[in-house]
Amino acid sequence: MTTTPSPSLSPIKAQAEIHHAYLLGLQLMISTRKGPDVMEDWMFRLFRRQHLDKFLSSFDKLGLRNEPDAVACAKYHVLSNSIGGVPVEYMEENSKKAWVRFRYPRWMYHGATICGVPIGVSRGFLRGWYAHNGVSLKNPRLGYVCVSEDMTGEFGFCGYFKEYDHDLTDEERLQFAKGELPPPFDPAAQPAPPAQEWNEVRLEKANRNYAMDYIRNGLAELAAVIGAEETRTLGGLAARLIGLQYYPETAKIVEATDGTPEDAARYLMSMMEGMGDEVRPLPGQNDNQASFEHTGLRVLRGLSGQDRHILLACWKELWLGTIRSHRQMMTLDMEQVNDEKLVWTVRRLTA
Numbered sequence: 001m002t003t004t005p006s007p008s009l010s011p012i013k014a015q016a017e018i019h020h021a022y023l024l025g026l027q028l029m030i031s032t033r034k035g036p037d038v039m040e041d042w043m044f045r046l047f048r049r050q051h052l053d054k055f056l057s058s059f060d061k062l063g064l065r066n067e068p069d070a071v072a073c074a075k076y077h078v079l080s081n082s083i084g085g086v087p088v089e090y091m092e093e094n095s096k097k098a099w100v101r102f103r104y105p106r107w108m109y110h111g112a113t114i115c116g117v118p119i120g121v122s123r124g125f126l127r128g129w130y131a132h133n134g135v136s137l138k139n140p141r142l143g144y145v146c147v148s149e150d151m152t153g154e155f156g157f158c159g160y161f162k163e164y165d166h167d168l169t170d171e172e173r174l175q176f177a178k179g180e181l182p183p184p185f186d187p188a189a190q191p192a193p194p195a196q197e198w199n200e201v202r203l204e205k206a207n208r209n210y211a212m213d214y215i216r217n218g219l220a221e222l223a224a225v226i227g228a229e230e231t232r233t234l235g236g237l238a239a240r241l242i243g244l245q246y247y248p249e250t251a252k253i254v255e256a257t258d259g260t261p262e263d264a265a266r267y268l269m270s271m272m273e274g275m276g277d278e279v280r281p282l283p284g285q286n287d288n289q290a291s292f293e294h295t296g297l298r299v300l301r302g303l304s305g306q307d308r309h310i311l312l313a314c315w316k317e318l319w320l321g322t323i324r325s326h327r328q329m330m331t332l333d334m335e336q337v338n339d340e341k342l343v344w345t346v347r348r349l350t351a
Contacts, residue, residue, distance in 0.1 A: 011274025019211035036118035043124025045221035074098035084210030131174035243321020265290035
């Protein structure tokens, strides 16, 4: 019988955790192996892709269509990021000037990661997303002014959307005004998603999807910068390292046991259920191996061609890392039955 996704939030939380960590690890991998110029180009492409995929559709879902553009953009970034678990504060100066300030710890560079990524990362996402808001809204007078950045050790990523009294050139859509300070924060003015529409389960799923989408789009755009082969190599290595490092933490979340191949398969099945996918244990379990069927494949939805192949190759390495992290020496095989079905097999390694 096919199992349905667990009503527990634990597997969803665990998936959000491991994909978030994979994004951080991939950033560090590319920063150290490929350098700041590649990082900036990659972040620009990633955030422009995210923007084009999500900005206008989410804009409408968040009920911001009738707000002044500068106000709407600032509220959008507060609401969309808070739904994804990212703390951002909103300060409205007037109808044509509204501020956002991201608070620490920064989701994008959580923990010590912030010390290992170059300033070009923020410059890339500023150009890729923030500077494009006016273009997407067909308002040539709307731009973004950055007053503080993360990697420069100021007071965090902060700035404001502003509607000017003249049309902006491409270069003017992103400006810097270091030294300006935001207005005082007023908690009563902070926008929040409607509680009746965004219950705990939906918020946890949004948090998971937020992290997962950065990996889906990030690997595709990385291939556009450094090529498919090197993306598989570096993306796969980063994935395996994160799997090795984060198995104990995610196993604790889903209450898994570090034991036999069957225990390891149960861990993976719990994790896949956390994606909203369906799993079914296969017959033939013994002391040396355990297999299960995996359908749904949320992580691959909407992807085709090279993007799909790269993601699946790297994603396999993520879960291989978790299995290699067990005390018993085991490995993981993945068979792609068709576009909608995988079979995973955990095998004990013998000397």
